[in-house]
Amino acid sequence: MNEYISVLIMLFLAAATAAGMIVATSLIGPKIEFADKMEPFECGESQIVSSKRRFSVKFYLVALFFVIFDIEAVFVYPWAVLFKDLGWFGFVEMMIFIAILTIGLIYVWRRGALEWE
Amino acid sequence: MVADLIESIAKIVFVFSMNVGFFAPVLGWVERKQSALMQDRIGANRADILGFTAIGLFHSLADALKVLAKEDFIPAGANKFFHTVAPFICLVPAISTFAVVPFGGRYELFGHQVNLVIADLDVGILFVFALASLATYGVVLAGWSSRSNWSLLGGLRASAQMLSYEVAMGLTIIGVIMVFGSLRLTEIGALQENFFHWGIFLQPLGFVLFFTCAIAENKRVPFDIPEAESELVAGYFTEYSGLKFVMFWMAEFLEIVTISGIVTTLFFGAWHLPFVTDQMLLSWLQFAGANGAAFLAMLVNVATFFAKVIFFIWLQMSIRWTLPRFRYDQIMRLCWKMLLPLALVNILITGLVVLVL
Numbered sequence: 523m524n525e526y527i528s529v530l531i532m533l534f535l536a537a538a539t540a541a542g543m544i545v546a547t548s549l550i551g552p553k554i555e556f557a558d559k560m561e562p563f564e565c566g567e568s569q570i571v572s573s574k575r576r577f578s579v580k581f582y583l584v585a586l587f588f589v590i591f592d593i594e595a596v597f598v599y600p601w602a603v604l605f606k607d608l609g610w611f612g613f614v615e616m617m618i619f620i621a622i623l624t625i626g627l628i629y630v631w632r633r634g635a636l637e638w639e
Numbered sequence: 640m641v642a643d644l645i646e647s648i649a650k651i652v653f654v655f656s657m658n659v660g661f662f663a664p665v666l667g668w669v670e671r672k673q674s675a676l677m678q679d680r681i682g683a684n685r686a687d688i689l690g691f692t693a694i695g696l697f698h699s700l701a702d703a704l705k706v707l708a709k710e711d712f713i714p715a716g717a718n719k720f721f722h723t724v725a726p727f728i729c730l731v732p733a734i735s736t737f738a739v740v741p742f743g744g745r746y747e748l749f750g751h752q753v754n755l756v757i758a759d760l761d762v763g764i765l766f767v768f769a770l771a772s773l774a775t776y777g778v779v780l781a782g783w784s785s786r787s788n789w790s791l792l793g794g795l796r797a798s799a800q801m802l803s804y805e806v807a808m809g810l811t812i813i814g815v816i817m818v819f820g821s822l823r824l825t826e827i828g829a830l831q832e833n834f835f836h837w838g839i840f841l842q843p844l845g846f847v848l849f850f851t852c853a854i855a856e857n858k859r860v861p862f863d864i865p866e867a868e869s870e871l872v873a874g875y876f877t878e879y880s881g882l883k884f885v886m887f888w889m890a891e892f893l894e895i896v897t898i899s900g901i902v903t904t905l906f907f908g909a910w911h912l913p914f915v916t917d918q919m920l921l922s923w924l925q926f927a928g929a930n931g932a933a934f935l936a937m938l939v940n941v942a943t944f945f946a947k948v949i950f951f952i953w954l955q956m957s958i959r960w961t962l963p964r965f966r967y968d969q970i971m972r973l974c975w976k977m978l979l980p981l982a983l984v985n986i987l988i989t990g991l992v993v994l995v996l
Binding site: 525526527528529531532533535536537539540541543544546547548550551552553554557560561562563564565569571574577580581584585587588591592595596598599602603604605606609610613616617620623624627631636637638639 | 647650651654655659707708709710711714715716717723726727730731732733734735737738739757758759760765766785786787788789790791795798799802803805806809810813816817820821822872877878881882883885886967968971972975976979980983986987990991993994
């Protein structure tokens with residue numbers, strides 16, 4: 523039996539459980555709506571500032587670093603599986619690759635992109 | 640063919656009921672009871688059925704019933720679709736990741752090969768990472784769609800934290816793959832038959848790094864800044880109630896179970912007892928006949944695996960109630976300036992040691 527069929531069955535079961543819970547909670551339970559209640563939670567006060575505002579660019583930077591470093595990590599996976607067959611040649615090649623990655627990390631570090639004040 | 644089908648269905652039913660039916664509700668109780676124990680309190684002990692309290696175990700049942708009767712609240716400004724879909728995206732990967740974690744070895748039962756893993760994928764670890772990263776979407780969508788300041792801050796913090804730790808986690812695991820030469824979790828488990836070949840002896844640094852990253856990825860204390868209850872109310876799930884709230888909570892507990900399962904598989908000999916090889920175990924159990932011995936060996940191995948899993952669940956719970964919460968800059972510094980370079984050093988050392996020896 524194809525292994526991925528089992529994965530699909532498991533995903534389907536998980537999705538059915540999750541969907542069942544969402545449907546159950548939206549059907550059962552009271553439904554009382556009035557303006558004060560429908561406001562977002564702000565410790566009992568009316569909302570002072572809207573949540574549709576700008577936030578620190580730092581978070582975008584982290585997302586950019588993630589894309590760069592995670593893609594580099596993905597390149598290392600197939601090498602790691604074949605590592606023992608490739609021997610010293612593969613090892614040195616990969617160390618050069620990782621050295622370049624490290625230079626990137628040092629650059630980011632030195633430019634202060636990893637500082638949170 | 641029919642035997643295969645029965646085997647698959649039996650394994651799926653077992654894992655599903657073990658996780659959703661046993662671990663998720665019981666861990667809710669364990670967390671309350673263990674925190675009470677560690678803080679010298681009594682903890683949950685009131686819910687009873689006909690006078691039996693079962694040391695508070697019925698609280699899980701009582702909570703489930705109570706939460707079912709709660710209103711499903713969606714704030715006026717919220718994006719209704721994403722607000723509803725977010726807990727779904729969180730829970731589905733949490734339940735299905737366990738599909739690739741082997742909870743036993745291979746056994747010959749009545750001429751049929753039983754392989755105790757739901758899906759023996761050749762890309763096992765990558766599948767785990769792929770599904771684990773999906774949870775990030777759920778958290779970020781939950782924070783953003785609620786249109787609440789607390790949720791937005793929680794979602795933002797969660798997104799940056801989970802992305803950062805995913806990089807570090809991806810690189811820490813490479814040492815393990817280099818040593819075992821496979822991404823298939825059943826193969827990694829089978830290679831750890833010898834006690835001194837357990838991942839913890841071959842990759843001690845890898846274990847510490849991976850466990851740290853895994854806890855951070857699951858947003859547990861000391862890395863629970865996205866839901867820091869003393870500053871952000873409940874972080875990204877502030878605006879959730881009823882079963883949708885429970886879904887985030889369940890996802891967190893199931894991820895604890897999955898992390899424990901993966902740590903056991905990669906570093907602690909998977910289903911193997913220390914100093915006992917598969918052959919020894921089978922020969923000890925020969926009194927039950929060939930099929931009986933295989934069956935008993937299977938039971939012993941499954942019990943061993945879940946004992947180890949429960950140990951790591953306990954360890955994570957203890958960490959949860961022992962350490963104070965880190966500040967956000969500390970969390971990010973730990974990831975990018977310590978764990979990531981250490982993971983790279985780990986790859987270098989592992990490579991040198993494997994090649995020289």
